Amino acid sequence: MIEIHFIVNPISGHGKSPLTKSFLEPYFVKNVHHLTVKHSAYKKHAAALTKDSITENAAIIVACGGDGTINEVASCLVGTDIPMGIIPMGSGNGLASNLQIPKNIRKALAIIKNKKSIKIDVGQINNRYFFSNMGIGFDASVIKHYESSQKRTLYGYLNACLTSFRDMGRNRNLEVRINDMNQLVNPFIILISNSNEMGYHVSLTPKASLQDGLLDVLIVSRINRLKMLWFGILILLRKVYWLPEAKSFQTKELYLSKSNGDYFESQIDGELFEITDKNLNISILEKSLEILVP
Known part of the structure; x- marks a missing residue:
């Protein structure tokens, strides 16, 4: 049996x-x-x-x-x-x-x-796993408002996006260092993807693959409200890279550290998490989950 x-x-x-x-x-x-x-x-x-x-x-x-x-x-x-x-x-x-x-x-x-099964890659953040993506900044804010609305619909998701656009325009105090890059002050979004979809067919990393042994990273530095609206349009067009402040790359490992604040407000596979670790080691575990597929 x-x-x-x-x-x-x-x-x-x-x-x-x-x-x-x-x-x-x-x-x-x-x-x-x-x-x-x-x-x-x-x-x-x-x-x-x-x-x-x-x-x-x-x-x-x-x-x-x-x-x-x-x-x-x-x-x-x-x-x-x-x-x-x-x-x-x-x-x-x-x-x-x-x-x-x-x-x-x-x-x-x-x-x-x-x-029928395949082996897929798994993302790891310190002692946690993610399978689609994890993010800090705008997407974490969207999830926070989405969860609080109790409306698990596309309309609820879009409303959470609009609320987050308003919130992200206010003064925020976040300083993050990424690997050996110059320090970023108040980044708009840092998204690390293993999969090419975030839900509702939305994608900020359309080239991400579950089986390539790499994480796709999108970093958008702080932008004004007008560019936030343009960013929203580019998401729908799947052309986020048209935004000059958007930088993307692939990697097997990523280090994030913050110099202020009590925690990283983040989303992990669409769930809100407050990660109290000051330093995040984000890596890929190649083909470490077997999953049934069509």
Whole structure:
């Protein structure tokens, strides 16, 4: 019997998850697959459930939710030989979209049943993992406003973007040093990507790949409100590099250090985090997560 465990976030997306054992069983073969369904109840619960599933000898563990749920499940599977499946049920679904995993549940379940897998790279920030991207500045501000709005829709995301544009125009006190570069004061955004999508098909690093062994870095120094609006248009056009203040490069490792403030306000795979470490060592772990794909 193939043990398949589903880790379900019941409040992902619009909070109407149909994933129960009775719902899932008709999509699998009765005498071949044995299904276990677990529902998370709070933040980090999905990680705890995944660890339990590992000790219970699950052959496949499926993350059912948005990028935050996927991060919790995948973080437990890095470096193991247990493949992860994805049922995208969140609002953005950046990683699933990059991997061409459909939101249609029947089609996503067929991918899990077929068991075709690839190995993808994983980003690491000190002792944390990320699979799509992590960022400081504008994108972290967007996530903060998005989470506080409680509107998990494209409209809610766009509204969070507009609020962040207003906030980023105010005086901010952040000094960051990147590797051996000159010190940046109040950078507008620092984005480190492993995947080429951030959710809602938005991309600031369209050339990023999950399998090239490199991180794609975008740095935009502080800009005025007019250029912020132009930046927003360039995001839609996927031409961010047209902005003179935008610098991009690829690397296997990146060091960030701040000289002031209590923490880095950051987003990691679309979830807001306050990282209290003064220094961040960001690196790539090549092909260290096995994942089921079409």
